[in-house]
Amino acid sequence: MIKEIELLNFQPHAYTYLELHPGVNVFKGSSHKGKSSIIRGVGWALFNNLKGIGFKSHFAKNKDAVEVGMVFDNGWIKRGKQGKRNYYECEGHEGKDALVAVKQEVPDEIQAITNMSAINFQGQDERHFLLGESPGHVGRELNKFVGLEIIDTTKTKANEKIGKIKVQQNQNTESIETTEGKIKGYAYLDVVAPFIESIKEHLERKRKKTYRRNEVQTILNNIYQTNIEIEKEKQFLLVKPAYMELNVLIERRESLYWKREAIENIIKQVKKLERDIKNVKVFLTVKKDYKRLTEQLKNRAEIASRRNKIKSVCSAIRQDEEARLEASILLKDYQKQYKEMEKKLDFCQHCGAAKEHWRKI
Numbered sequence: 001m002i003k004e005i006e007l008l009n010f011q012p013h014a015y016t017y018l019e020l021h022p023g024v025n026v027f028k029g030s031s032h033k034g035k036s037s038i039i040r041g042v043g044w045a046l047f048n049n050l051k052g053i054g055f056k057s058h059f060a061k062n063k064d065a066v067e068v069g070m071v072f073d074n075g076w077i078k079r080g081k082q083g084k085r086n087y088y089e090c091e092g093h094e095g096k097d098a099l100v101a102v103k104q105e106v107p108d109e110i111q112a113i114t115n116m117s118a119i120n121f122q123g124q125d126e127r128h129f130l131l132g133e134s135p136g137h138v139g140r141e142l143n144k145f146v147g148l149e150i151i152d153t154t155k156t157k158a159n160e161k162i163g164k165i166k167v168q169q170n171q172n173t174e175s176i177e178t179t180e181g182k183i184k185g186y187a188y189l190d191v192v193a194p195f196i197e198s199i200k201e202h203l204e205r206k207r208k209k210t211y212r213r214n215e216v217q218t219i220l221n222n223i224y225q226t227n228i229e230i231e232k233e234k235q236f237l238l239v240k241p242a243y244m245e246l247n248v249l250i251e252r253r254e255s256l257y258w259k260r261e262a263i264e265n266i267i268k269q270v271k272k273l274e275r276d277i278k279n280v281k282v283f284l285t286v287k288k289d290y291k292r293l294t295e296q297l298k299n300r301a302e303i304a305s306r307r308n309k310i311k312s313v314c315s316a317i318r319q320d321e322e323a324r325l326e327a328s329i330l331l332k333d334y335q336k337q338y339k340e341m342e343k344k345l346d347f348c349q350h351c352g353a354a355k356e357h358w359r360k361i
Helices: 035-047 108-114 135-146 149-185 189-344
Strands: 002-010 013-019 066-072 075-082 085-090
Touching: 002 035, 013 035, 035 066, 035 075, 066 108, 075 108, 085 108, 135 149
Parallel strands: none
Antiparallel strands: 002 013, 002 066, 066 075, 075 085
16 A cells, blocks of 8 residues: 655656555645646556656756655655666665666566556546456456466467467378378389489499599699690700809809908998098197197296286285375374474373473474
8 A cells, every 4th residue: 555655856746745544545636736747656656657758847957856756565666767867766775776767667676565556556537447348358357356367368378279289280181181192193203213223323333434534634634734844844954054154153243242342341441541540640730739839828828827916916016105105195294283283282292291391302
C-alpha cells in the first residue's frame, strides 16, 4: 500500500508532498491544478512509462532534477531524471549507487518494493476494470489472481505444440510420397548400371593417360629449359676469356682509381703544409718587428710613468711654494697688526706691566 507521495519539478508541481490514509483517498480541485499530474507521476514511478522531458515543470531550471518518490509498507522508491541521467533510487541504492532506468523497464529491486503491476493501476480515462471485458478475459484475469493461469498457459502451449506436430507430420507424409515418386522415376537405373560402370572405367583410364601425358609434357619442358641453359653456357664459354680479361682490367682500373685518390690527398696535404710554412715564415718576420715594437711601447710606458711622477712632484713643490708664500704674507700681516695693537695698548699683554715701566730697547 502507498503511504506517501512526493513530487519535485513534475509538471505543475514545483514541490508537493502527500500523506495518504488507509482506504480511499480523493484529490479534489479545479481543472488544471495538477490532480491528473499526481496520477501520471505515480504511473511514471511504478512503470517507467514516460518518455522525453515534456513532464518537467516550468519552475525548474535545466540542471534541476525531476523526481517522484513514494513510501510503501516495506520500503521507499524514487524515480528521477536529471539531464542525461535516468535513475531509480531505493534503500541501498542511493546517489552514485542508484539504479539505471533503461527504456520502459523497471528494476527488480523496485518491483520487489512496489509489488504492483498494470492490474493495480487505472488511468483517468480508462474503462472500469473488467466490467467491459468478455467472460473469457474476465476468467483469465481471475485465474491470474488465484494463481490458476498456469493451467490456461499450459493448455495453450500444449495445443500449439500439437498443432505444430500435426503440421510437421503432414509435411513429412508429403515428403515421403514425393520421394517414393522420384524413386519410381529412377527404376531404369538398374538397366543402365553396367553401362555406367563401363563409362566410369573408361574415364579412369582417360584420367590416368592424361596424368601420364602431363608428366611427359613436364619432362619435355624441363629438357627444353635445360637445352636453353646449355646454349647459354656454351655462349658464355666462348666469351669467357674476354670476360676474364675485362674483369682484370676493371680490377686494375679500380686499383688505379684508389691510388689516384691517395695521390690527390697527398698533394692536398703538401699544399696545405706549404701554406702553413709560408704563414710561419711571415709570422717569424713579423715577430721580430712585433718584439721591437713591444719593447719600444714598454719603454715609452716607463717614460710616461716617470714623466707623470715628475709632474706630480713639481705640482707638489709648486703647491708648497704657493702655501709658503701665502703663509709669509699672512705672517707679515699678523706682525703688522700686532705692532699696531701694541701701540694702542697701555700695558703688556704677556706680563701686564704698565707702559711707563716698559724697558726701552
